[in-house]
């Protein structure tokens with residue numbers, strides 16, 4: 001496993017992190033035994049960064065992580081693991097509309113209460129990184145929630161403070177980075193969604209902001225294992241994500257990527273992760289991991305050779321901007 005600086009924050013993190021959404025829920029049947037084994041295996045393989053959220057099974061994911069860290073401490077496997085979690089806005093529009101008020105969706109009382117629950121679920125006295133789970137550009141001029149979070153930081157409850165981008169307006173975090181409001185950003189960046197390479201990632205690097213890349217597999221389709229016959233469990237959110245003609249349209253593009261990879265020695269999941277890691281601003285990529293096999297496959301990618309430059313340049317052609325001009329489901 002290779003390690004990279006987390007922005008300017010004085011520590012290195014594993015370049016493959018653990019995306020802990022599916023172990024919480026909303027991805028079809030998932031046993032806690034599989035989740036615990038996956039977490040242990042990833043940490044055994046040198047993973048030192050875990051991303052979770054309040055919303056991943058209403059604390060289920062956080063509690064499993066807390067359990068694993070306690071088990072490892074008791075077993076003397078005490079290596080430092082950095083845990084990032086997220087606080088969602090108080091109930092209302094998701095993502096927040098331009099008319100929502102920051103002081104209502106992320107009020108001081110709400111943030112204090114929410115952080116206390118995160119600490120209890122993780123069984124920790126301090127959260128390594130607390131990320132606001134979504135945002136609206138409307139709050140950039142007066143980002144009051146971050147003043148509250150800096151206060152919680154001074155009180156010792158939080159280590160670093162970050163934000164996870166709203167999908168429809170990822171660049172809204174650029175002003176927050178330039179203004180010094182956030183220590184890290186979590187961003188969608190993958191073979192399809194390459195827009196962060198236009199500016200966001202460079203600004204992060206310039207400002208010393210840690211970059212966590214999520215959804216490197218575009219919710220699984222970029223692993224190349226889905227087919228037109230793939231069916232998702234009723235409680236798997238991907239039934240909605242890939243509804244209508246979305247799965248078929250994505251699969252057609254995946255076949256083009258597969259052609260580019262023929263004879264290169266890289267599998268689809270390996271190429272998807274290496275493509276993300278090729279950007280120097282990226283601190284860690286957090287593929288979703290829900291079993292031991294995925295922990296091994298994904299952690300193993302770090303030690304593979306980097307994509308040859310010619311292949312990396314070739315793969316850029318798969319950029320796919322969605323949701324323009326009534327783009328269909």
Ligand SMILES: NC(=O)c1ccc[n+]([C@@H]2O[C@H](COP(=O)([O-])OP(=O)(O)OC[C@H]3O[C@@H](n4cnc5c(N)ncnc54)[C@H](OP(=O)(O)O)[C@@H]3O)[C@@H](O)[C@H]2O)c1
Nearest residue numbers: 019020021051164214215216217218219220223287288297
């Ligand atoms: N708004 C936000 O802040 C936000 C939103 C989304 C995600 N995230 C974070 O980012 C993490 C990653 O995103 P994601 O989990 O949504 O999607 P992802 O990483 O694009 O896809 C993860 C899924 O791909 C499959 N997979 C993983 N490794 C594989 C491998 N080596 N070979 C074949 N299939 C593999 C697994 O699904 P199956 O086993 O079911 O096939 C896994 O659940 C999340 O876990 C979460 O921590 C944050």
